[in-house]
Amino acid sequence: MNEVLLEKEQVSINALKVLSRLSEHGYQAYLVGGSVRDILLNQTPKDFDVATDAHPEDVHELFRNSRMIGRRFKIVHVRFGRDIIEVATFRASKNIEETDQTERGLLLSDNDYGSFEEDVFRRDFTINALYYSPDTHKVTDLVDGQADIDAKIIRLIGEPESRYREDPVRMLRAIRFKTKLGFSIDPNSEQPMFKLGYLLQDVSPARLFEELLKLFMSGQANVVFDELLAYDIFGWLFPDAKRAMNQYPAKNLIREALLSTDRRIEQDLPVTPAFVYAALLWYPFVDEKRRLEQEGASHPDASNEAAANVIAKQLLFTSIPRRFSTPMREIWNLQFRLPNRKKAKALVGHKRFRAAYDFLLLRELAGEKLDNLGAWWTKYQEDNPTERQPTKPRRRRWPRRTQEKPS
Ligand code: ATP
Ligand code: MG
Numbered sequence: 198m199n200e201v202l203l204e205k206e207q208v209s210i211n212a213l214k215v216l217s218r219l220s221e222h223g224y225q226a227y228l229v230g231g232s233v234r235d236i237l238l239n240q241t242p243k244d245f246d247v248a249t250d251a252h253p254e255d256v257h258e259l260f261r262n263s264r265m266i267g268r269r270f271k272i273v274h275v276r277f278g279r280d281i282i283e284v285a286t287f288r289a290s291k292n293i294e295e296t297d298q299t300e301r302g303l304l305l306s307d308n309d310y311g312s313f314e315e316d317v318f319r320r321d322f323t324i325n326a327l328y329y330s331p332d333t334h335k336v337t338d339l340v341d342g343q344a345d346i347d348a349k350i351i352r353l354i355g356e357p358e359s360r361y362r363e364d365p366v367r368m369l370r371a372i373r374f375k376t377k378l379g380f381s382i383d384p385n386s387e388q389p390m391f392k393l394g395y396l397l398q399d400v401s402p403a404r405l406f407e408e409l410l411k412l413f414m415s416g417q418a419n420v421v422f423d424e425l426l427a428y429d430i431f432g433w434l435f436p437d438a439k440r441a442m443n444q445y446p447a448k449n450l451i452r453e454a455l456l457s458t459d460r461r462i463e464q465d466l467p468v469t470p471a472f473v474y475a476a477l478l479w480y481p482f483v484d485e486k487r488r489l490e491q492e493g494a495s496h497p498d499a500s501n502e503a504a505a506n507v508i509a510k511q512l513l514f515t516s517i518p519r520r521f522s523t524p525m526r527e528i529w530n531l532q533f534r535l536p537n538r539k540k541a542k543a544l545v546g547h548k549r550f551r552a553a554y555d556f557l558l559l560r561e562l563a564g565e566k567l568d569n570l571g572a573w574w575t576k577y578q579e580d581n582p583t584e585r586q587p588t589k590p591r592r593r594r595w596p597r598r599t600q601e602k603p604s
């Protein structure tokens with residue numbers, strides 16, 4: 198067993214409060230996961246996760262400011278203002294024969310509690326399985342996670358293929374940590390990813406949406422896109438978008454939208470998944486609209502029906518909450534109104550004008566020939582600077598949602 202020291206100052210006060218209260222009540226309590234990993238990498242942790250032998254009900258009882266969440270695996274959120282400490286109970290190791298699994302190996306329910314050692318081996322990657330105890334100031338490392346951090350390697354704990362089958366989201370997590378940390382995936386952990394993308398079909402669309410949000414809003418969405426394509430995973434998440442790449446400049450448009458999202462995050466400007474999803478599904482939408490028009494439907498009916506069809510199909514794979522699908526449809530609809538230059542003044546006042554104009558520019562960048570409409574609108578706005586409604590500056594806020602957690 199390796200032990201590493203960690204400076205208490207680097208741990209959030211709130212996390213320390215949770216740890217010490219648990220330990221005062223006789224429970225084991227450790228900081229674990231991304232926070233320990235990030236501190237060891239000299240980075241500021243995004244959030245703090247705690248692992249304990251206290252059951253969720255007991256944790257909830259100890260903290261007035263807490264609530265129990267999750268179905269597949271119950272965890273407790275202890276809230277300090279905007280700061281949330283996530284407390285999970287040690288998980289039991291799985292006797293695969295006896296557990297609730299689908300034919301492809303997916304774990305369906307996971308509420309058996311276990312010991313510290315068992316919990317360690319249920320974690321996904323070695324770099325995420327380091328446990329810090331504030332009592333001893335020591336990091337306990339049963340899986341050589343520190344060595345992998347030093348070598349910048351993402352390595353699954355246990356037999357990779359069955360760990361992906363248990364929870365295919367681990368493939369997306371591997372990609373996320375690879376891009377976020379600039380690590381490489383150990384070949385044994387990497388090899389199965391090339392052929393197991395289809396397993397993502399078994400994961401709930403809501404969970405995939407949450408995971409994709411982290412990937413696309415990471416500031417490195419463009420790199421993530423390449424990874425999803427390289428591992429042959431993209432098509433299992435966005436089948437229509439993948440297919441559209443054969444016939445339309447879909448890949449260019451998605452790339453431009455992701456690059457623009459990355460640039461805006463870099464500049465601390467607001468970003469919305471609605472824009473990214475509008476780009477992902479634009480050509481499937483155009484294609485469906487064309488098909489409906491060939492069947493005799495005309496605009497705007499064809500447009501509305503095409504949007505409804507394409508979104509309904511995507512929802513079978515990843516959910517898109519209405520607060521994003523509504524603006525996404527508005528961006529699409531405006532594409533058919535922007536060529537109407539005579540109505541420029543009214544259009545500029547539309548609340549989705551800016552996004553629709555940005556989207557138009559991306560379509561041109563992607564290779565669509567639109568009679569220099571983008572340049573026309575750029576000039577129009579320069580010539581009429583007062584027409585645009587000032588938009589309220591908005592903070593970028595992603596509500597932390599109930600996450601279904603590990604298996
Ligand atoms: P981030 O920096 O994004 O918070 P993280 O590693 O802390 O990264 P979380 O989603 O917060 O990721 O999860 C906390 C910890 O729970 C992980 O570090 C890992 O130990 C464990 N974990 C999370 N998801 C899984 C999973 N799908 N399978 C196994 N273990 C998981
Ligand atoms: Mg975390």
